[in-house]
Amino acid sequence: MKKKTHSEKETYDLAKDFAKKLKGGEVLCLVGDLGAGKTAFTKGLAAGLGVKGIVTSPTFVLMKIYPVKSSPAGILLETKLFNGVNKANHRIKEMAHIDAYRLKEGQELINIGAEEYFRDKECVTVIEWADRVKEIWPKGCTKIYFKILNGDERVIEVKK
Amino acid sequence: MKDNKVKIILAIESSCDETAAAVIKVTGKKPEILSSVVSSQIDIHKQYGGVVPEVAARHHVINILPVIMEALEKAQVNKKNIDLIAVTAGPGLITSLMVGVEAAKALSAAWRVPLLAVNHMYGHIAGNFLQPLKFPAVCLVVSGGHTEIVVLKDHINNKKIGQTVDDAAGEAFDKVAKLLDLGYPGGPIVSAEAEKFKVQNSKSKSNAIKLPRPMLGSQDFNFSFSGLKTAVLYAAQKMSPKERKARTSEICHEFQNAVIDVLVGKTIKAAKKIKAKAVLLAGGVAANKKLRESLREAAESNGFKFAVPEFKLCTDNAAMIGLAAAQIIKKKKVPLDNYKKIVVDCGWELN
Numbered sequence: 001m002k003k004k005t006h007s008e009k010e011t012y013d014l015a016k017d018f019a020k021k022l023k024g025g026e027v028l029c030l031v032g033d034l035g036a037g038k039t040a041f042t043k044g045l046a047a048g049l050g051v052k053g054i055v056t057s058p059t060f061v062l063m064k065i066y067p068v069k070s071s072p073a074g075i076l077l078e079t080k081l082f083n084g085v086n087k088a089n090h091r092i093k094e095m096a097h098i099d100a101y102r103l104k105e106g107q108e109l110i111n112i113g114a115e116e117y118f119r120d121k122e123c124v125t126v127i128e129w130a131d132r133v134k135e136i137w138p139k140g141c142t143k144i145y146f147k148i149l150n151g152d153e154r155v156i157e158v159k160k
Numbered sequence: 161m162k163d164n165k166v167k168i169i170l171a172i173e174s175s176c177d178e179t180a181a182a183v184i185k186v187t188g189k190k191p192e193i194l195s196s197v198v199s200s201q202i203d204i205h206k207q208y209g210g211v212v213p214e215v216a217a218r219h220h221v222i223n224i225l226p227v228i229m230e231a232l233e234k235a236q237v238n239k240k241n242i243d244l245i246a247v248t249a250g251p252g253l254i255t256s257l258m259v260g261v262e263a264a265k266a267l268s269a270a271w272r273v274p275l276l277a278v279n280h281m282y283g284h285i286a287g288n289f290l291q292p293l294k295f296p297a298v299c300l301v302v303s304g305g306h307t308e309i310v311v312l313k314d315h316i317n318n319k320k321i322g323q324t325v326d327d328a329a330g331e332a333f334d335k336v337a338k339l340l341d342l343g344y345p346g347g348p349i350v351s352a353e354a355e356k357f358k359v360q361n362s363k364s365k366s367n368a369i370k371l372p373r374p375m376l377g378s379q380d381f382n383f384s385f386s387g388l389k390t391a392v393l394y395a396a397q398k399m400s401p402k403e404r405k406a407r408t409s410e411i412c413h414e415f416q417n418a419v420i421d422v423l424v425g426k427t428i429k430a431a432k433k434i435k436a437k438a439v440l441l442a443g444g445v446a447a448n449k450k451l452r453e454s455l456r457e458a459a460e461s462n463g464f465k466f467a468v469p470e471f472k473l474c475t476d477n478a479a480m481i482g483l484a485a486a487q488i489i490k491k492k493k494v495p496l497d498n499y500k501k502i503v504v505d506c507g508w509e510l511n
Contacts, residue, residue: 039386
C-alpha cells in the first residue's frame with residue numbers, strides 16, 4: 001500500500017483506518033525523518049485500536065505500554081465499527097509503543113524486554129525510528145516508510 | 161504512627177539514572193532534611209545521548225546500599241530510629257525503579273519498618289514543601305519525561321489538569337541539543353548556548369530566527385513540543401554548516417524562549433482559571449534559571465505567590481520523596497506489612 005497524505009490529520013486518519021485491519025501480534029516498524037509523520041501515525045493507530053488517554057513520546061523511557069479497551073464479552077463476534085474503534089479486534093489487549101530514536105543498537109530494546117511484546121499475539125507493537133535497530137526486526141514484521149514531499153505532503157508506504 | 165512525635169523517614173529514589181537516599185525528620189508539622197545523598201550516572205549515560213535503562217539498572221544495583229548507608233550515617237540515624245521507609249514506585253524506567261523498590265521492600269521486611277510507595281511526580285511537587293505555601297496552588301512540573309500542570313487543593317490533594325500531548329519539555333531540550341550536535345544532557349547545554357546569545361548580541365536582526373509557540377492559544381492546559389523540535393530542525397537545515405555553527409546560540413535562545421513562553425503562559429492561565437493563591441514550579445527542568453526567573457516574574461506580576469525548590473531539590477533526589485511521604489502519612493496509616501503490596505508502576509500517573 002502506498003498513500004499520499006496532505007496533512008497531519010490525514011496521516012492520523014490513515015493510521016486509524018489501518019488499525020482496523022490489525023489482528024494482534026503485528027510489529028510495525030516505522031521509518032522516516034523527523035517530522036515525517038511517525039508520531040501522528042502512531043497516535044491515529046492508538047485511537048483506531050481503542051487506546052484511551054494521550055499517547056506521549058516514549059523517547060525518554062524507550063517503551064510505553066498502553067492497554068487497549070477491550071470490548072465487552074459476548075458481543076465480540078461480527079461486531080461493527082463503533083465510534084470508529086475496532087471492536088472486532090478483541091484479541092488485541094495492548095499496544096507497545098517503542099522509540100529507538102536515541103539508540104545505537106537493538107540490544108538495548110531486548111534488554112528491557114521488548115521481544116516479549118513482539119511475540120505477544122494480543123499486542124500490537126509500534127517501533128518509531130525502527131531503521132536504527134534493524135538487526136532486531138522480527139520475521140514477518142510490517143515496514144512503514146514515511147517520506148516528506150513538499151510542505152505538509154507525505155508519502156506513506158506499507159511493506160510486508 | 162503517633163502524632164506530634166518526632167518521626168524519622170528514610171527515603172529511596174531510583175526512578176531514572178540517579179541513585180538517591182535521604183533521611184527526613186518531621187517534628188510536629190515541620191519537616192527537616194537530615195541528609196540527602198545522590199549518586200549520579202550522568203557521565204556514564206552521556207556517551208549514549210540519553211539514559212540506557214539496562215546500564216542504569218546495573219549501576220543502581222551497585223550503588224543502592226552504599227547510598228542508603230551513607231544517608232543514614234550522615235543523618236546519624238540508626239535503623240532502630242526509622243519510623244517509615246518511603247520509596248519511589250513510579251513513574252520512571254521500570255528496570256531502574258525495581259532496584260529501589262526491591263531494596264526498600266527488603267529493608268522494610270528485615271527491619272520491620274512500614275514501607276510507603278510514593279509517586280515520583282508528587283515527590284517533585286513536594287520539593288516545595290519546606291517553605292510555607294498558600295492554597296489552592298498551581299504547580300508546573302517539568303522534567304525529562306514529563307510536562308504537567310497540577311492543581312493542589314492542599315499539600316496532599318492534587319489533580320492533573322494538563323500535560324504534554326507528545327514530547328516532554330526536557331526531552332525537547334535533549335532532542336534539540338542532539339540535532340545541533342551539542343551533546344547530552346540537552347537542558348544545561350542549550351540554556352548555556354542561549355545565554356551566550358544574550359551577551360553577544362542584544363540587537364534584533366531582520367532575519368532573526370522565529371519559532372512557533374505551540375498551543376499557547378489553545379483553550380486547554382496541554383502542551384506540545386514535538387512540532388517545535390521539528391521547526392528547529394527546519395531552521396537549522398536552511399543554513400549552511402558554517403552559518404549554523406555561527407548561529408547556534410541564536411537558535412538555542414529562540415528555542416528556549418519558545419518553550420518558556422508556552423510553559424509560563426499556560427501555567428498563569430491555569431492559575432487565573434482556578435483562582436490560585438500560589439504558583440509553584442518543580443521537576444528537573446525547574447533547574448533552568450531562565451524558566452525560574454520568567455515564571456516568578458509572571459506569577460508575581462499577576463498577584464500570585466511563587467515558590468520553587470532550591471536547585472538540588474529540583475533534579476532527582478530522595479529528600480523530595482521523604483517530604484512527600486511526610487505529608488501522606490498525616491492522612492494515611494501505613495501498615496507494617498504494606499511492603500507485600502507494593503509493586504513498581506512505571507506509568508503511574510497523578511490523578
